[in-house]
Amino acid sequence: MNDKFEPNIVAFLCNWCSYAGADLAGTSRIQYPANLNIIRVMCTGRVNPLFVLNAFQQGADGVLVSGCHPGDCHYMEGNYYARRRFTLMRELLEYVGVDPRRFHMSWVSASEGAKWKEVVEEVVENAKAVGPFDQFRRNKINW
Amino acid sequence: MRENGNPYKPHVASIEDAWYETYGDRAIKTFKVVFDDEEIKESWEHRPGQCAMIGLPGVGESMISISSSPTEGKFLRFSVMRMGKVTQALHELEPGDKITVRGPYGNSFPVDEWKGKKIITIGGGIGQAPLRPIIEYVKANRADYEDLTIIYGSRTSGDLCFKGELEEVTSTDDVSCHLSIDVEEENWQHYVGFVPSLLMEVNPSPENAIAITCGPPIMIRFVLENLKKLNFEDEQIYTTLENRMKCGIGKCGRCNAGNLYVCKDGPVFNYATLKQVPESFA
Amino acid sequence: MVDLDKLRTVAKETVSRDDVKYLIGWSQGTFGYRVSPHFVKTPQEVDSLTFSPLCSNNLATYLTLTEKLPVPRGEEPDTRKVALMVKGCDSRAVVQQLIEQGITREQVYIIGCPCQGVVDLQKVDEKLGEGVEPAQASWENGQISFQLPDGKTEAFPREDVLADKCITCRYPNPVLSDILLWDEVEVWGSDDYEDVKELDSKSPEEKWAFWQDKFSSCIRCYSCRNVCPMCYCEDCILDRLNPTWMFRSNNVVENTAFQVARAFHLAGRCIECGECERVCPVDIPLMKINRKLYKEVREKYEFEPGLDPESKPLQASYRPDDEEDFIL
Amino acid sequence: MESLKLSKEKLGDFVSKLTDKELLVPQKEGEALKFAPLAGEDMPELDYENTSVPPKNAVFPHTETMLQFELGKMDMQVAAGDEKEKVLLGVRPCDARAMVIIDNLFTWDVDDPYYVDKREKSTVVGLACHEPCSNCFCTSVGGGPASTEGLDVLLTDLGDSYLVQPLSEKGEVLCQAGADVLEKASDADIQGAEKAHEEAANKISRHIDTAGIPENLPSLWEHELWEEVSRSCLGCGICTFLCPPCHCFDMQDEVEGFEGRRCRTWDSCMFSEYTMHASGHNPRHSRRERTRNRINHKYSYYVDKFDVIACVGCGRCINLCPVNIDILDILSKVREAL
Amino acid sequence: MNNKPRIGVYVCHCGINIAKTVEIDPVTEYASQLPNVKVARNYSYMCSDPGQLLIREDIEKEGLNRIVVASCSPRMHELTFRKTLAEAGLNPYFLEMANIREQCSWVHEDVEEATAKARKLVASSVAKARLLEPLEEKEVDVEPATLVIGGGIAGIQAALDIANAGFKVYMVEKTPSVGGTMAQLDKTFPTLDCSACILTPKMVDVASHPNIELMTYSQVEEITGYVGNFEVKVRKKARYIDMEKCTGCGICAEECRLKNRIPSEFDVGVGKRSAVYLPFPQAVPAKYTVDPERCLFLTRGKCGESPKCADACPSQAFDFEQADEMVEFKVGAVIVATGFDVFDASRKPEYGYADYDNVLTALEMERLVSASGPTGGKIVLGKGDEAYTPKDIAFIKCVGSRDESVGNEYCSRGCCMYTAKLAHLVHEKIPDANVRIYYMDVRAFGKGFEEFYDRVRREGVRYIRGNPSEIFKRGDKLVIKVEDTLTAKALEDEVDLVVLAVGLEPRKDVREIIDLLRLSQSGDRFFLEAHPKLAPVDTATDGVYLAGCAQGPKDIPDTVAQAKGAASSALILLSSGKVKVQAQIAIVNEATCRSCGYCVEICPYGAIEMVEANRMGHIVSVARVNEALCKGCGACVAGCFSGSIQQKSFKDAQILPQLAVLGVK
Numbered sequence A: 001m002n003d004k005f006e007p008n009i010v011a012f013l014c015n016w017c018s019y020a021g022a023d024l025a026g027t028s029r030i031q032y033p034a035n036l037n038i039i040r041v042m043c044t045g046r047v048n049p050l051f052v053l054n055a056f057q058q059g060a061d062g063v064l065v066s067g068c069h070p071g072d073c074h075y076m077e078g079n080y081y082a083r084r085r086f087t088l089m090r091e092l093l094e095y096v097g098v099d100p101r102r103f104h105m106s107w108v109s110a111s112e113g114a115k116w117k118e119v120v121e122e123v124v125e126n127a128k129a130v131g132p133f134d135q136f137r138r139n140k141i142n143w
Numbered sequence B: 001m002r003e004n005g006n007p008y009k010p011h012v013a014s015i016e017d018a019w020y021e022t023y024g025d026r027a028i029k030t031f032k033v034v035f036d037d038e039e040i041k042e043s044w045e046h047r048p049g050q051c052a053m054i055g056l057p058g059v060g061e062s063m064i065s066i067s068s069s070p071t072e073g074k075f076l077r078f079s080v081m082r083m084g085k086v087t088q089a090l091h092e093l094e095p096g097d098k099i100t101v102r103g104p105y106g107n108s109f110p111v112d113e114w115k116g117k118k119i120i121t122i123g124g125g126i127g128q129a130p131l132r133p134i135i136e137y138v139k140a141n142r143a144d145y146e147d148l149t150i151i152y153g154s155r156t157s158g159d160l161c162f163k164g165e166l167e168e169v170t171s172t173d174d175v176s177c178h179l180s181i182d183v184e185e186e187n188w189q190h191y192v193g194f195v196p197s198l199l200m201e202v203n204p205s206p207e208n209a210i211a212i213t214c215g216p217p218i219m220i221r222f223v224l225e226n227l228k229k230l231n232f233e234d235e236q237i238y239t240t241l242e243n244r245m246k247c248g249i250g251k252c253g254r255c256n257a258g259n260l261y262v263c264k265d266g267p268v269f270n271y272a273t274l275k276q277v278p279e280s281f282a
Numbered sequence C: 001m002v003d004l005d006k007l008r009t010v011a012k013e014t015v016s017r018d019d020v021k022y023l024i025g026w027s028q029g030t031f032g033y034r035v036s037p038h039f040v041k042t043p044q045e046v047d048s049l050t051f052s053p054l055c056s057n058n059l060a061t062y063l064t065l066t067e068k069l070p071v072p073r074g075e076e077p078d079t080r081k082v083a084l085m086v087k088g089c090d091s092r093a094v095v096q097q098l099i100e101q102g103i104t105r106e107q108v109y110i111i112g113c114p115c116q117g118v119v120d121l122q123k124v125d126e127k128l129g130e131g132v133e134p135a136q137a138s139w140e141n142g143q144i145s146f147q148l149p150d151g152k153t154e155a156f157p158r159e160d161v162l163a164d165k166c167i168t169c170r171y172p173n174p175v176l177s178d179i180l181l182w183d184e185v186e187v188w189g190s191d192d193y194e195d196v197k198e199l200d201s202k203s204p205e206e207k208w209a210f211w212q213d214k215f216s217s218c219i220r221c222y223s224c225r226n227v228c229p230m231c232y233c234e235d236c237i238l239d240r241l242n243p244t245w246m247f248r249s250n251n252v253v254e255n256t257a258f259q260v261a262r263a264f265h266l267a268g269r270c271i272e273c274g275e276c277e278r279v280c281p282v283d284i285p286l287m288k289i290n291r292k293l294y295k296e297v298r299e300k301y302e303f304e305p306g307l308d309p310e311s312k313p314l315q316a317s318y319r320p321d322d323e324e325d326f327i328l
Numbered sequence D: 001m002e003s004l005k006l007s008k009e010k011l012g013d014f015v016s017k018l019t020d021k022e023l024l025v026p027q028k029e030g031e032a033l034k035f036a037p038l039a040g041e042d043m044p045e046l047d048y049e050n051t052s053v054p055p056k057n058a059v060f061p062h063t064e065t066m067l068q069f070e071l072g073k074m075d076m077q078v079a080a081g082d083e084k085e086k087v088l089l090g091v092r093p094c095d096a097r098a099m100v101i102i103d104n105l106f107t108w109d110v111d112d113p114y115y116v117d118k119r120e121k122s123t124v125v126g127l128a129c130h131e132p133c134s135n136c137f138c139t140s141v142g143g144g145p146a147s148t149e150g151l152d153v154l155l156t157d158l159g160d161s162y163l164v165q166p167l168s169e170k171g172e173v174l175c176q177a178g179a180d181v182l183e184k185a186s187d188a189d190i191q192g193a194e195k196a197h198e199e200a201a202n203k204i205s206r207h208i209d210t211a212g213i214p215e216n217l218p219s220l221w222e223h224e225l226w227e228e229v230s231r232s233c234l235g236c237g238i239c240t241f242l243c244p245p246c247h248c249f250d251m252q253d254e255v256e257g258f259e260g261r262r263c264r265t266w267d268s269c270m271f272s273e274y275t276m277h278a279s280g281h282n283p284r285h286s287r288r289e290r291t292r293n294r295i296n297h298k299y300s301y302y303v304d305k306f307d308v309i310a311c312v313g314c315g316r317c318i319n320l321c322p323v324n325i326d327i328l329d330i331l332s333k334v335r336e337a338l
Numbered sequence E: 001m002n003n004k005p006r007i008g009v010y011v012c013h014c015g016i017n018i019a020k021t022v023e024i025d026p027v028t029e030y031a032s033q034l035p036n037v038k039v040a041r042n043y044s045y046m047c048s049d050p051g052q053l054l055i056r057e058d059i060e061k062e063g064l065n066r067i068v069v070a071s072c073s074p075r076m077h078e079l080t081f082r083k084t085l086a087e088a089g090l091n092p093y094f095l096e097m098a099n100i101r102e103q104c105s106w107v108h109e110d111v112e113e114a115t116a117k118a119r120k121l122v123a124s125s126v127a128k129a130r131l132l133e134p135l136e137e138k139e140v141d142v143e144p145a146t147l148v149i150g151g152g153i154a155g156i157q158a159a160l161d162i163a164n165a166g167f168k169v170y171m172v173e174k175t176p177s178v179g180g181t182m183a184q185l186d187k188t189f190p191t192l193d194c195s196a197c198i199l200t201p202k203m204v205d206v207a208s209h210p211n212i213e214l215m216t217y218s219q220v221e222e223i224t225g226y227v228g229n230f231e232v233k234v235r236k237k238a239r240y241i242d243m244e245k246c247t248g249c250g251i252c253a254e255e256c257r258l259k260n261r262i263p264s265e266f267d268v269g270v271g272k273r274s275a276v277y278l279p280f281p282q283a284v285p286a287k288y289t290v291d292p293e294r295c296l297f298l299t300r301g302k303c304g305e306s307p308k309c310a311d312a313c314p315s316q317a318f319d320f321e322q323a324d325e326m327v328e329f330k331v332g333a334v335i336v337a338t339g340f341d342v343f344d345a346s347r348k349p350e351y352g353y354a355d356y357d358n359v360l361t362a363l364e365m366e367r368l369v370s371a372s373g374p375t376g377g378k379i380v381l382g383k384g385d386e387a388y389t390p391k392d393i394a395f396i397k398c399v400g401s402r403d404e405s406v407g408n409e410y411c412s413r414g415c416c417m418y419t420a421k422l423a424h425l426v427h428e429k430i431p432d433a434n435v436r437i438y439y440m441d442v443r444a445f446g447k448g449f450e451e452f453y454d455r456v457r458r459e460g461v462r463y464i465r466g467n468p469s470e471i472f473k474r475g476d477k478l479v480i481k482v483e484d485t486l487t488a489k490a491l492e493d494e495v496d497l498v499v500l501a502v503g504l505e506p507r508k509d510v511r512e513i514i515d516l517l518r519l520s521q522s523g524d525r526f527f528l529e530a531h532p533k534l535a536p537v538d539t540a541t542d543g544v545y546l547a548g549c550a551q552g553p554k555d556i557p558d559t560v561a562q563a564k565g566a567a568s569s570a571l572i573l574l575s576s577g578k579v580k581v582q583a584q585i586a587i588v589n590e591a592t593c594r595s596c597g598y599c600v601e602i603c604p605y606g607a608i609e610m611v612e613a614n615r616m617g618h619i620v621s622v623a624r625v626n627e628a629l630c631k632g633c634g635a636c637v638a639g640c641f642s643g644s645i646q647q648k649s650f651k652d653a654q655i656l657p658q659l660a661v662l663g664v665k
Ligand SMILES: Cc1cc2nc3c(=O)[nH]c(=O)nc-3n(C[C@H](O)[C@H](O)[C@H](O)COP(=O)(O)OP(=O)(O)OC[C@H]3O[C@@H](n4cnc5c(N)ncnc54)[C@H](O)[C@@H]3O)c2cc1C
Pocket: B051, B060, B061, B062, B063, B064, B065, B066, B079, B080, B081, B082, B083, B084, B085, B086, B087, B088, B126, B129, B130, B241, B242, B243, B244, B245, B267, C241, D250, D273, D274, D276, D277, D278, D279, D280
C-alpha cells in the first residue's frame, strides 16, 4: 500500500468513558497518530449506525465507535444497545464488501489512556492497510 | 446551448432592507432586493401577480410572489412565510446578504383590461402578498381605476401582513380598507370574524367591479360562495393558486391543477376558467 | 386442502360483520398468472376471491399503508377492523406489526390460509412464457399445475417453480389467526442460508463488486420500501430532506447507502416475505441482503421476528452477555 | 432516402466505425435489461424483448447536475454537458416515439437546455418489433411495431441481416460512417420487412379504443372507479419512472463538504410528497387522487396541451406494477363509465 | 427567532500547551474563513478572566450568537464558558468546544499534523455551532415528602432519619407489623446483642413519630409522575378490626376456633397462631388482624353460631364488613426497602428439607433458639412425648447461594456469619452438642467477623470443607454424604439435626415493584442500582432510592448504612426543594412518530411514554418524553428508525454536518 496514505478516521466517543480516556491519554502525554477526528456524544447509545455509512460517504476511510465497558455505562444500558446495533451494522457492511478493518468499536474507560493509544494505533494501521475508501465517497462520483 | 439563456440559472440580488411583518412559528419576513448586475436591474420587467424563484445555493429555491409593483421602483419585494428548509434559511438573511432570483414567472393580473373598474381585493394571511402589487399599481395609476376596496384578515392582529401600510391607506379618501381578525382582541378597532363574513359586511356592489381573492384554500372557497351571493359574475372574480412547484417554467410537472399548469397558465386565474377544473379547490 | 367455497363463505360472513370495515384478499389478475390484492366491502364481491400458488402479495402491507385521509371536523374516523387473508409469512408480518404497535390486535381480523408455497413468476415465465389471457394455477400433490389459456394443464414439481423464499419456508402456517380456513400444512422447508454463506465467504473486493453491480441498477423507485409491511414510517428518513441522510441522486454510492440503511432498519424485523425482491423492477436480489441479517440475528440472538406478539423488538432490547468478539 | 442492409455478422464492424460516439445498447444487469454503454470489444446483442428501463435515461437521466457552486458563494455555474455524442442502438419504436412526445414539453415555451442538449447530441437507431410483448398496445395509442417517429434509423430483422432505413439527416450521417459494411437493400428485402412489420402489428393482442377518452376523461372526476383501481396501489415509482413519456422531476441542492450542486432527479406523481405544500396541505392527498391524475395527465391533459397521448403503449407499467394495476384495465373501466 | 448564525471562534494557546504543537495563527485564519464565522481570535488563556472578557465583549459588539472555543477538553471548561455566554446574555448552549489540547497538541508531536487536525476539529465545531439551538434549563418543584416501601430495618432507619430531618414520610408495609426479618432473629452477629432489644424501640418510634404516617398491612397500588412529583396510591387492606378500638389485648385470638391451628409466618411455620392474630408479641402496631384466607367467618360466612372472637372483644373492635381503603398522596422521593426472601430449601431436594422434620432452615433455627420463639428458646425437636434435644448437629452452608444450578451465582453475604452465630448459640444452649459446619469457603470480611469466627471455632465447632451431595435417613439419624475436600475423603456423617444456611433471594414479588417504578434488575435479580460504585443507592429512576437487602444481600450494619445513604439522598432532594432537569434531553416530533414504541423500550430511565395524539382526525399513539426523567443519553434517538426522536444539542441534523466537514481533505 501507499506509505504516504494517511487515512481519515471518524471516531465517536462517549463523554463519560472513552472521551475521558482520550483526555487522560492527553494529560499523560501519550503520543498517537493524528488521523482521528473525534465527535463527542453523551453515550455510544446515541450513535446512529447510519452515521457510519454517512461518514464513509463524506470521506472517512475508517470509523471508530468507543464507549464504556459493558456494565459501566454512565446511563446503564446505552452501550449494550450500541453493541447490538453495531454488531449488526458491521456484519452488514462486511457483507456488502466494506472491509471489516474499516469499522471498529472499542471499550475504553476513563482510566485507560494507554489502551486508547493502542486502539487508535490499531484502527489507523488497519485503515492504512486497506487504503483509501474512494469507492464509497460522494465527491468521487463523476457527475 | 446550456450556457446561453439557461432558464434555471438565477441572477444574484442583494437585500437592501428586510423586516418582519409578523412573528411566531410561521413568521413573515419581507425582503427588499436589488439585482447586483446593472443590466439585469434595468432590463427586468414584471407585472402585478407574477412571481419569482428565490433561493440560496446549497439550500434550494422557493417560488414567491413578487409583492411589489413595478411602479414602485427598480427593486423587488418578497414577503416570505417561514415554512420549511428554504424559507427558514431565507429568514436568517439580513440587509447586505444576497439571494438568487430567477423569473419573473407566470401570468399576471390583467390590469389593463380592468381599467375604469372598481377593484376589490380580498385577502387572508400570507395571501395578501400577491395582492399587494395590484394595490400599489392601482394607487400609482389612480386615475385609471374607480374605487379600490381592500378586505384583509388574519387569525390575530399579530398575523396581519403589511399592517402599517394598510392602516395608512385607510386615511386616503378613494381607498377603503377593511381589516379583520378571527377572534376578539383588546384594542382592536376593526372587524372581528372570518374574511368571508367581513366580505358580506362590506357588501360591495358587483357593478363594474373586479374581485380578486387570495388566501388559504378554505377561505377562498367561502369567499367565492359569498361573491356569488353578492351576484358577482364568474368573469368578475380572480384568484391566484399556489401549488407546489420546482422549476417554475412548466417542466417539472407537479403544479398542475387539471390541465392547467399553475406556473405558466397561472398563478392568476379567472374563476370562469377555474370552475372547469375540478382539481383546483381540492 | 384449499377450499375456495369455505374461503368465500368465511369472507361473506366476515364482511357482513358490523365491526369489519373491509376484507383484503386476492383475486384473479388482469392477465397471465397475475393476481391482484382485492378489497372486499360487500358480500357480493366475495366471489372473485381466490387462493392459489399465484397469491404472492403480502397483504399485511395494507394494514399500515392505508392512507389516513383527513377526517372532516365533526366526523369520527372509521376504526372498525380490517379483515385480512394471510399466508404463513404474511401472518408473521402482522405479528411483527403487533409487536411494534404499528397496529393493535383489535384493528385486525386475521383469516389464516395455510399455504403450500407461491410461485416465482419469473420461473413460470421461463417455462410457460407470459401469456395475456388470465390463467390459473393450483397445488396438486407436491406439484403445481397451471391451467393454460388453451384449456390444457401443465404441472411442474414444486421446487421448479416455487419462489425461493418458499423453498426454504419454515412457517407455511399462519402463526396467528382468528380463523384458519383449512388444515395446517406440513412444514417442508429448512433453511441453512447457503446462499448467504456462499457470498459471505468471498473476499471484500468480490462482495463489493457483486453488490455494486446490483445496486448500480436501482432506480430508487422505492417500491421495495413501499411494499414492505415493515416499512411503515410515514416520513421515511431515507428520502427526508432535513436532515439529509441520503441524496436523491441516483448513483451507486447513494444507492448503496440507501440499501444498506434499509436493510439495517429491517434487521430483526424482516420476516422474509420476499415482497421487496419480487417487486423490484430491476431485479436486485434484495433478499440476499435481508437474509444475511436474518441469519445473523437468528444465530447471534436466537431471535426470529414475527413469531411471538409478546416478544420485545430485537433492536430495542439487549442481553448483557450479547456477543462482542469484534470489540477492541 | 435509400434503404440499406447490414449483415448480422458485420454488426460488430459497423459498431466499430462509431468509436467517436458513445454507443448505448441494451444490456443485462442482473436480470434487468437496460441501455448501457457498450464496453470495449463487446458485441451488441439486439435479440431481446424490450428493456425494462426505457432509454429515456440517455436524454433525461435519473440524476442530472444542473448548476454547480461553492458553498457560501452566490454565483452558480452551469454544469458541463456530455462531450461525446451518443448513439442509441436498438431502441424500440414505442420508446423512440416517447422521446418525441416529451420533446413537446421540454421545448414548450422555453427550451430545457439540458434535455435539448442531450437530445440534439443523440442519434436513435430503432429496431422494429417482431414479437411484441404480451402487454404491448402501441397500435391503440398512435404507434406501431415499426413506427418511425423519433427514429433516425430503423432496423428490421430479416433473419441473418438487418434492413437499415435512414430516416433523418443524423441517420444519413450515421449510415455514411458505416458505408463500408452496409450494402444496398433489394426490393425483396424491403418487402420482407414490410411484411414483417404487418405481421408484428397483427400479433399485438391488447387493444383499447381511445376515441373520446381525452375529451371526456375529466368528466369522470368523482367516479368511483378511481377509488376502486387505486386501492391496492403502493404509491411507488415503478409505473412512472419506467414509463418512457413520463418526465417529472424534482430539484435539490446537494452539498458535499464545501462544494455544492443543484441537480434534478426523477420524481413521480405517485409519490405522496410530490404535490405536498409546505403547509402540509396536499391537493392530492391519497392514491386515488394520484392515480386519477396519472391517467388524466397521460390521456387528457397532455392531449389538451400537445395533441398527443402521453402513453406509447409499451406495457411496462402493466408488466412491472407489483400489484397488477393495469392501465388497460383502468381505461376499459373508463370506457364503460363514459 | 432564527437569527443568522454569527459565530465567534476563539483559539486558545493555553500558554505553550497548545501553541507549542499547533500553529495558532493559521488555525485562527482558517476559522475566520469558515461559513458564518464573524470573528476568529486567539488568546494565551481563554479560560482566564481577560480571555472570557474577550468573548463577552465580542458578543456585545459584534452581535455574536454562537461561540466556538478551541482549547482544552470540554470536560474541563465547558461549564466555565457556558457561564461566560450566560453572563453576556447569550443562551449557554450556544457554545461548542473543539478539544485541541488533550486530544491534539498533547498527543501529537508533529506540528503540521497537529495543526491540520486542529483545523478540522475547529471546522467540525463550527459546523455544529451553526445549528445549535437555545436550550432551557428547567426546574421542577419537589413535594416535601417521601414514600418508604417496606418496614424492615432498612425502611425503619430511612424513615426515621427523614422524619427527624423534619420531612413527612409515608411508610407502607405489606405485613401487619413492621420489623421485617430482623424481628425474627434472636441475637445478631458478631456482637450477639439481642435483635429485639435494639429493633423494638425503633419500631415504636416509627409508629409514634409525628412526621411518619405508617400504613401496615398495605400495599402500593400505583405510582405515577416523576422525580419530585410522584402520585402514590396505596391500598390499606381490611383488617376487619377497627384499629382505633383494638387495644391489642389478644382475647380474640384466645377465643378463636382455629387457635394454634395455623402455621405462624413469623415463626416460619415452627409455631402456630389463630385466624385473628398479632404476628409477634412486640409487633408494631400492636393491633390484631383477621386473616381473611383462614377465618371461618370470612371464608365460609359462618363461624359457629357467631364468631367467638368478635363476641369476646371487650372493645367491640370487630367489623367484618370492613373494606379495603384506598389512600392517595404525593411524594417527592421514594425509598424501596422491600428486603429479601430466604431461599426455598426444597429447591435442593437432595437435602431432604421437604421430607425430614429434622432438616431446618437457618431462619427456622433462629425461631427455635429465640427466647420469644415457640419453644421459648429451647432447642427441642419432635412433639410431646417424642420431643428430644439433638446432640449431633450439622450446618450446611451456601444453600441456594453461589450455586449456578439454582440460578444464584452470588454470595448471600450473611450466611457464614449467622451460621457461626447459630452454632455458637447451639453450643450455648446444648453445651455437649457436637456441632460441625460443612462449608465451601468462610467469608468473614466485616468488622469483628474474623474474630467472631475464631471464637466460634475455639468453642469447639468443627468446620469441614465439603459440599454435601445427599442427605438421607438411616434409622433415627440423618446421614450426610459428603467428601471432605481437604482430605479428599468420602464421609457419611450421622446427625440428629441438619440446619441449612439458606441464602438471601430477591422477593418473589419484585416484578410488582419493578412495574410500579420502572426499576431494573441486575443479573442477580435484585434491584439494579444506578451505578455499582458511585451511585449504589440511586436507581435509574430519578428520585427513587434503594435501601437494604432489596438492592442485594447484606447484613444489618450494611443495611442500616445504606438506609442512611438512601435517606440522605432523599433529603438532598427534599431540602433543595427543586430539581434541575437536564437540558440536552430528547424531544419527539409527534408528526412523524410511527408509534412503534422502540424508544419506550429502550429508555433506561422510563422517560418515554406513548400518548394519544390527533393526526388529521385520527387517533394515533405517539411517543412523548417526560422532561424531568430524561437524562439525555440519546439511546432512544439512535434506535428510532423514523428519526422522530432527537436529542437536543445532539440532533442528527447537528451531527451530520460535523461528518461532512471531517471528510474535507
Ligand atoms: C405561485 C406561488 C407563489 C407563492 N408566493 C408566496 C409568497 O409570496 N410568500 C410565501 O411565503 N410563500 C409563497 N409561496 C409558497 C412557498 O413557495 C412555499 O411556502 C415554500 O416553497 C416552502 O418552501 P420551504 O423550502 O421552506 O419548505 P420545504 O422544506 O420545501 O417544505 C416544507 C414541507 O414540505 C415537504 N417537502 C418539501 N420538499 C419536499 C420534497 N422534495 N420531498 C418531500 N417532501 C418535501 C416537507 O414535508 C416539508 O416539511 C408561493 C407558492 C407559489 C407556488
